[in-house]
Amino acid sequence: MLEAVLFDMGGVIVSGPWEGFAVYERANGLPEGLIRRINSTDADSNAWARMERxxxxxxxxxxxxxAEAVALGYRVDGLAVLDGLGGExxxxxxxxxxxxxxxxxTGLLTNNYAPMASSERSAEMVEVMGWFDVVVESSVVGVxxxxxxxxxxxxxxxxxxxxGCVFLDDLGVNLKPARAMGMTTIKVVDPDEALAELEAAVGFPLRG
Structure with missing residues (x-):
């Protein structure tokens, strides 16, 4: 019997970081997908992973x-990349x-680089955060x-x-271990399609 719904933040509740990455790449004449490429190289031990832990x-x-960008032949501004992470x-x-x-x-499961202090969030986001029974942040728990x-x-x-859980995330790599543990998983590509899948899983309407 379903007992809990677990949500990712970026790419699920708010738009994902990929849009910000693309804006930075275009503005700086970098190849499309470069930042994702950097982050997928040594994915568990690179700078991004260590920061999120x-x-x-x-x-x-x-x-x-x-330095990781230079190793691939490019120059980037790491802090400027982070500045573009805000989602709608x-x-x-x-x-x-x-x-x-x-x-x-309900639970929020998010990889982030800094705890989500309420003083830094909009009133709308503070309200959304209040609907979660548990919030697990990588920057807080070290995993x-x-x-x-x-x-x-x-x-x-x-x-x-x-x-007893269903988990929504926009990255297949994050869904795979959850599915192996026995969770029902939903990959969020189109939010409306994902919500239709979630409605089928929980058995009650979530939209309209």
């Missing part, structure tokens, strides 16, 4: 990230979070998706088993 600060990240809230998805929170346990320990932390905090 809270192992290095922003200045150390910038130096390491820029997706109202339909936030409404789905609200409706799920009324009937099921990041797709490490299975990250999902285990969320389940333990919610008091549920993976088999």
């Amino acid at each position: 809270g192992e290095i600060g922003l200045e150390e990240f910038a130096a390491a990230f820029e 809230l997706r109202p339909a998805v936030s409404e789905a979070v609200r409706r799920c929170s009324e009937r099921l346990k 990041r998706k797709p490490d299975p320990a990250f999902y285990t932390m969320a389940c333990e905090a919610l008091g549920v088993e993976p088999l």
Whole structure:
């Protein structure tokens, strides 16, 4: 029986970072997809991964990230890349979070580089965050998706088993371990299609 719905943040509740990456690449004459390429090289030990686990600060990240870009033959500004990470809230998805929170346990599972202090969030986002029973942030717990320990932390905090969870993320690499643990997974490419899948999983309307 379904007990909990788990949501990713970027690319699910808000638009993903890929748009910001693309804007930076175009503005600086860089190849399309370069930043994703840098982040996929040594994906568990590169600068981005270490930053999201809270192992290095922003200045150390910038130096390491820029060195990784140079190794691929390009020059980037690590801090400028981070500046483009803000996403736009997706109202339909936030409404789905609200409706799920009324009937099921809810969790937010996000890889980030700094804790989401309420003082730095909009009133709308503060409201959305209030609908989650549990928030698991990589920068706080020192573990990041797709490490299975990250999902285990969320389940333990919610008091549920993976088999009782459905998890939405925009990256297949993050869904794979969750699925292996027994969770129902939904890859978010088109938000409306993903919400239709979620409605089928939970058995009640989330839209309209």
